[in-house]
Amino acid sequence: MADSWTQSVVCRYFKNGMCREGSNCRYRHWNDGNNETTSSSASSTNNVCRFFKHGICKFGNQCYFRHSTGTIDNNLINGNSIENSTEYASNISTSTARKNIKDNTRIAEEWVKAPEFVPLQVAGSSSTNEASTNSGTSTSSSMSISYAQAVNPSGQASSPSLEPLCPFAEATGICKKRNCTYLHGDICELCNRAVLHPYNEELRKKHTNACVKQHEVDMELSFAIQRSREKSCGVCFEVIMEKASGEQRFGILPNCNHCFCLSCIRKWRQAKQFDNKIIRACPECRATSDFVCPSMYWVDTKEEKEKLISDYKCALSTKDCKYFNKGRGKCPFGNKCFYLHALPDGTKTDVGPPVRQRRNADADVDILRQLILWDFFEERNSRWIYDVDLEDIVSLFSSSEESDWSEFEFPIE
Amino acid sequence: MANIAALRIQREFKEVIRSEEVAKCAIKVELVNDSFTELKGEIAGPPDTPYEGGNFVLEIKVPETYPFNPPKVRFITKIWHPNISSVTGAICLDILKDQWAAAMTLRTVLLSLQALLSAAEPDDPQDAVVARQYKEHPEMFRQTAKHWTYVYAGGPAKMPDLDDKIRRLTDMGIEEHNARVALSSYNWDLERATEQLFS
Numbered sequence: 061m062a063d064s065w066t067q068s069v070v071c072r073y074f075k076n077g078m079c080r081e082g083s084n085c086r087y088r089h090w091n092d093g094n095n096e097t098t099s100s101s102a103s104s105t106n107n108v109c110r111f112f113k114h115g116i117c118k119f120g121n122q123c124y125f126r127h128s129t130g131t132i133d134n135n136l137i138n139g140n141s142i143e144n145s146t147e148y149a150s151n152i153s154t155s156t157a158r159k160n161i162k163d164n165t166r167i168a169e170e171w172v173k174a175p176e177f178v179p180l181q182v183a184g185s186s187s188t189n190e191a192s193t194n195s196g197t198s199t200s201s202s203m204s205i206s207y208a209q210a211v212n213p214s215g216q217a218s219s220p221s222l223e224p225l226c227p228f229a230e231a232t233g234i235c236k237k238r239n240c241t242y243l244h245g246d247i248c249e250l251c252n253r254a255v256l257h258p259y260n261e262e263l264r265k266k267h268t269n270a271c272v273k274q275h276e277v278d279m280e281l282s283f284a285i286q287r288s289r290e291k292s293c294g295v296c297f298e299v300i301m302e303k304a305s306g307e308q309r310f311g312i313l314p315n316c317n318h319c320f321c322l323s324c325i326r327k328w329r330q331a332k333q334f335d336n337k338i339i340r341a342c343p344e345c346r347a348t349s350d351f352v353c354p355s356m357y358w359v360d361t362k363e364e365k366e367k368l369i370s371d372y373k374c375a376l377s378t379k380d381c382k383y384f385n386k387g388r389g390k391c392p393f394g395n396k397c398f399y400l401h402a403l404p405d406g407t408k409t410d411v412g413p414p415v416r417q418r419r420n421a422d423a424d425v426d427i428l429r430q431l432i433l434w435d436f437f438e439e440r441n442s443r444w445i446y447d448v449d450l451e452d453i454v455s456l457f458s459s460s461e462e463s464d465w466s467e468f469e470f471p472i473e
Numbered sequence: 474m475a476n477i478a479a480l481r482i483q484r485e486f487k488e489v490i491r492s493e494e495v496a497k498c499a500i501k502v503e504l505v506n507d508s509f510t511e512l513k514g515e516i517a518g519p520p521d522t523p524y525e526g527g528n529f530v531l532e533i534k535v536p537e538t539y540p541f542n543p544p545k546v547r548f549i550t551k552i553w554h555p556n557i558s559s560v561t562g563a564i565c566l567d568i569l570k571d572q573w574a575a576a577m578t579l580r581t582v583l584l585s586l587q588a589l590l591s592a593a594e595p596d597d598p599q600d601a602v603v604a605r606q607y608k609e610h611p612e613m614f615r616q617t618a619k620h621w622t623y624v625y626a627g628g629p630a631k632m633p634d635l636d637d638k639i640r641r642l643t644d645m646g647i648e649e650h651n652a653r654v655a656l657s658s659y660n661w662d663l664e665r666a667t668e669q670l671f672s
Contacts, residue, residue: 294576295540296477297484318576328575331541335571343576 077107077125221260229254250275284357291358294344295324300358310355314369316347322354351398373398384411478539482509482579489580500583502533510535514546514583518626519591523618524552527626531586532562533579543573546582551650553614553621553657555595555604560654564589565599602658610660617657624653638663642670 071087073079079089109125111117117127226242229235233254235244246256246264250271257263285301288310292299300321301308311325320328320343329352331339341348353372359365381399383391387409391397394414402408486502486509494500501515514531518524529552534545546569548562556565568577568585598604607614620635622628638661642652647670655666 295481297481324575328541333542334573338572338574341574343574346574 075107219259221257221263223259225255225257287360288358291319293321293324294318295320295328308356310358312353312355312359312365312368313342313347313349314351314353314365315349316342316345318342318344319358322352325352376400478535478537479509481540482512482535485579486512488578489583492580494580494584499587500580502579502583512579513549514579516583516587516590518622518628519587522591523615524554524590524622524626525628526630527622527628529590529626531583533582540575540577543569543577544579544582545569546586551621551625553603553618554590555593555598555600555607556589557603558599559603559621559657560600563599565594565597606657606660613660617661621653621657635661638666642667 066086067088069087071079071081071085071089073081074085074087074089079085083089107125109117109119109123109127111119112123112125112127117123121127220243223243225245226235226237226240228237229240229242229244230253233247233252235242243258245254246258247254248256248267248271250268251274255267257267289301290299291301291310298321300310300319303321307321307323309322311320311322313320313325325343328343329339337348340350353369355368355372359368376398377400379399380386381391381393381397381401383389383393384397384399384401387403391399391401391411392414394412395401395410396414400408401411486504489495489500489502492500499517503513503515505511505513512533512535514533516529516531518527518529528550530549532547532549536542536545546564548557548564551559551562553559557563564586566585566589568574569582593607595604595607603614606617616632616635619628619630620632623630623632635656638656639649639652641663642656643649645667647655651670652666655670656663659665659669
């Protein structure tokens, strides 16, 4: 008659109390396995009235559905024979259910004090049972314990030092709950928040240490801003912190203490019309520096400067050198390059010392010719234009003795 | 003009006007046009030099690439100095050429020029005639420079005997400045100057 699989699925019409197919339904009706003779009316009485469950059913006794708070299992035991008695009981329970709802709304205000989490329906049924025996007692009179205690059944075992702090008070310092059962921390003098655990010395210390550290970082930053604020660039004469947002960077020269913005000092060091000795020298004091270190803030002391420069070199050493190009190119700076010389598989390679330039003009010309030829092949073969323009390379190779690192871009920050 | 150049000149202009050198009337800067590309500088002749008491006017042209390139400066006031052309006013000073630094300003340039007036570099001359005189006849050089300062820069020292020699030549129909140049170049030897002028 019916497919086997449909027999395992409960008929949704039947479930809702009415199925016109009756026993011919392809889907399973209640008790189909045990008892083939369930009628639609009988099945409907097995279903509890939804409205009754909420305390109000305008049909009262005439209701098509069962008025009972008992479970389906109970109904099955009760059966149809004692329908009348259950209906009587349901009348009583209707009134008690209403009372319970009232109680619940009153109690809801003190839900935090609830002995444990009790789902509404179960609470209703249990109080129905209680209501018949001793209607005087209510949940509100029972001992109030916090959620933390409810979760941890052996309430006494948990020490107060492990109790969590009220998240509201911790985050904002304000807890609107008048009788909040959570712990409210003491105010931390540094961050002004109620985060110090009143009983746990370790947590207190931990927070204080973190706060002090954060405070130190903040102070350092504000000192850095303070000492940088007024500094102006020796080339464009503008106050660096007041420049356009992309240009508020300092170019720190390692060998002197003159202040420039990064863009100006880089532009100066790329000037083609002067000797390398001139452009690699500080525009103010002529002290020669091999590279420019970008920085968000001005550094005053030697220690700060050393740290800045070592951080800079460290950051560069993780970036691929664009000249070495993962082994495809040749880096004129050799193993003195600040950038990473690694093959595509990640292994670092030592390319040896940088190619020393001879002062002799012929040597320079030779190298240039090579480059131009190479460039020409490159372009002819792949029509791919190398992203470093020739002028860059020329200036690189024409630089005598030491190399100028400032030609590199530093995209971090 | 590139923005940075104009902005920087504006700032420098304010700076130089406030500076103590201006207060002492040692240097002066004036705008020639509104775009800050051309300025007029003025320096006072340094004390204890033949240029003392004179005021020397300079033409300053600011390139678009300033301050990455030096300003172009020349003397408008005629001056007798080994490193400055007596004809064009062109200046031979390293910082205005290959020794320029981007941190230098109009003020430092003018002060450098003032220093150049008190310490000439005859071994790196702009005007070979002047340089030779400076080395071979220092006293004659001093006289000449003083005379030029008096005539062109409003200097105090009047040189009656030199004026006399010039008048002799102007009487012959020679233009005054040409007469002065010729006499200065020949160590105020009237005969040789006349010879040169009429040859």
